[in-house]
Amino acid sequence: MMSRMEYSQPQSKSWSIHSRREITSKxxxxERVGSGAYSDVYKARRRSDSITVALKEVHDYQAAFRExxxxQTLHNCPNIVLLHEYFWSDEEDAVLVLEYLPTDLGAVIKAGKKEWEDGISVGEVKRWMVQILQGVDASHRNCVVHRDLKxxxxxxxxxxVLKIADFGQARILLAPGFTADDGHIQSHEQPQSLQETVAQPAEVVPVLGGQLVHEHKGLNVEECDAEPDELRAKYTPSDIDKDSVSHDGAASCLATCATSDIEDPFQYSHSYEAEDDADDGNGSLTSCVGTRxxxxxxxxxxxTNYGLEIDLWSVGCIFSELLTLExxxxxxxxxxQLGKIFSVLGNISEEVWPGCGELPDYKIISFGKVEKPIGLESLMRNRSSDEILLVKKLLCFDPVNRATAMELLHDNYLNEEPLPVPLSDLRIPPKQWNQDEDLSVESNDYKDFDSDSDSDFGTSTITTCENGFSIRFS
Structure with a gap:
């Protein structure tokens, strides 16, 4: 059997999905609709009922396992992408069979900016927001941190219908199969209905399902297990009882055909992409996740001591982009990135973020004081005070102060006129696919930001200090 270390390295693309009879028979x-260094995505038709699906061939063991x-934990949760089944064997890449979703919110934003004369209406914006929050709430109630929302x-x-996808970087902050409820940990059995409705592949990854409910304010890796590594060690593909395992699985932007990153989720470049996510063997988290x-x-x-709140910051950035189209x-x-944040929101300090001085790089990288931050209002000039306030509730430096998804679902803004439009009134732009498209960059709009150079910052002073160096910008 190939070791996990071998699985986590880039694999040859010579293993064609077309040659796998267990897949092509079903x-x-x-056509291939996306290709990258670590995944290939195909549009397919299920022979039994002619349903269109997406087949995602994942060339990385850890990414496939995490998705x-x-x-598996989020099966049948609202606004979470659905996996029908998956194929797994010792000598082949995992192939996930997912619902086919033809477009994404990025295409909506692009159409609102460049194609729709009236942009995106307030009612449409609210409906997109509600669906995003429902998906994030479902994920966080089950202690799943996505780590790459965009x-x-x-x-x-x-x-x-909007659904959150690409869980290749996700982590479960409690071991699957247990529920944290009022301080008591209880076992949670796999729903029988899932075992009955999901088809069994020849070999499956050992996934232990269950609902994981936890109040997520302040939840972090020190308060609950970052990843069930002991369970991983206990159950392996060779000794798992296949007949007792339900194998609903994960989807990703690749698998469901969105224009996003189709490369190694642990080896990204410094552009509009996610970065290396190496484990230390103890299931600890890494700071190098998510799109910058x-x-x-x-x-x-x-x-590395963060929790579900990192997703809430991402949601704040998404909402701002949905409102301003930038x-x-x-x-x-x-x-x-830090400089742009500080120029808008001001500097971090113990006063606004108690404990920020303990961040690993706080004493290594320092900025000159921003005397007059421009504020979110300057970047959201054409938006209402209620819309700006909604974004502010998410873009708090102190993670504990960020509004939860459920809190925002009850926010007055989303529950007053104009109300969110019905799904049938949403405008859905088409997605044009290039079969040989390399999705390593988010879209052409972002190619100007590929560089990791700090030259745009102008004059800087680097000073050697006890913990390494300090970078101060004038």
Whole structure:
């Protein structure tokens, strides 16, 4: 059997999905709709009922395992992408069979900016927001932190249903199969209905399902297990009882055909992409996750002691972009990203963020004081005070102060006129696919931000200090 270390390295693409009889006997492969270093995505038709699906061939063991593990936990949750089944064997890549969702929120934003004369109406914006919050709430109630929320990972069906996808970087902050309820941990058995309705592949990854409910304010890796590594060690593909396992799994933007990153989720470049997510063997978290423009400040400062709140910061950035049709903090490097955040919101300090001095890189990277931050109002000039306030409730430096998804679902803004439009009134832009498209960059709109250079910052002073160096910008 191939070791996990071997699985986690880039694999040859010579293993064609077309040669796998267990797949082609059940699915007619129509076309390849996306390709990258670590995944290939195909549009296919299920032979039994002619349903269109997406087949995602994942060339990385850990990414496939995490996607399957996360969506096993989130099976049938609202606004979470659905996996029908998956194929797994020792000598082949995992192939996830997912619902086919043809477009994404990034395409909606682009159409609102460039194609629709009236942009995106307030009622449409609210309906998109409600669906995003419902998906995030479902994920967080089950202790799943997504770690890479962005418009291109929010997929949309032809009838306007938005679903969160691309769980390749997700982590479950409690071991699957247990519920944290009022301080008591209880076992949670796998729903029988799932075992009955999901088809069994020849070999499956060991996924232990269950609902994981936890109040998520302040939840972090020190308060609950970051990843069920002991369970991983206990159950392996060779010794699992296949007949007792239900194998609903994860979806990703690739698998469900959104224009996003189709490369190694642990080896990304410093552009509009996610970054290396190496484990230390103990299931601890890493700060190098998520796409930079949507990355929370604690991650930019190297924190590994974070929780579900990093997703809430990302949601705030997404909401701002949905309202203004422009990215809020389009940093060209991590340092540039912090600089753009501080120029709008001001500097971090113990006064606004108690404990920020303990962040790993706080004493290594320092900025000159921003005397007059421009504020969100200056970037959202044409939006109402209620809309700006909604974004402010998410873009708090102190993670504990960020509004939860459920709190925002009850926010007055989303429950007053104009109300969210019905799904049938949402405008859905088509997605044009290039079969040989390399999705390593978010879209052409973002190619100007590929560089990791800090040259845009102008004059800087680097000073050696006890913990390494300090970068101060004038």
């Amino acid at each position: 699915y007619e492969i129509l 399957i593990e996360a969506l 418009p291109s990972n929010l997929l949309i069906s032809d009838d306007g 423009w949507f990355r929370a400040p604690e991650l930019l400062y190297g924190s 990215p809020l903090f389009p940093g060209s490097s991590d340092i540039d």
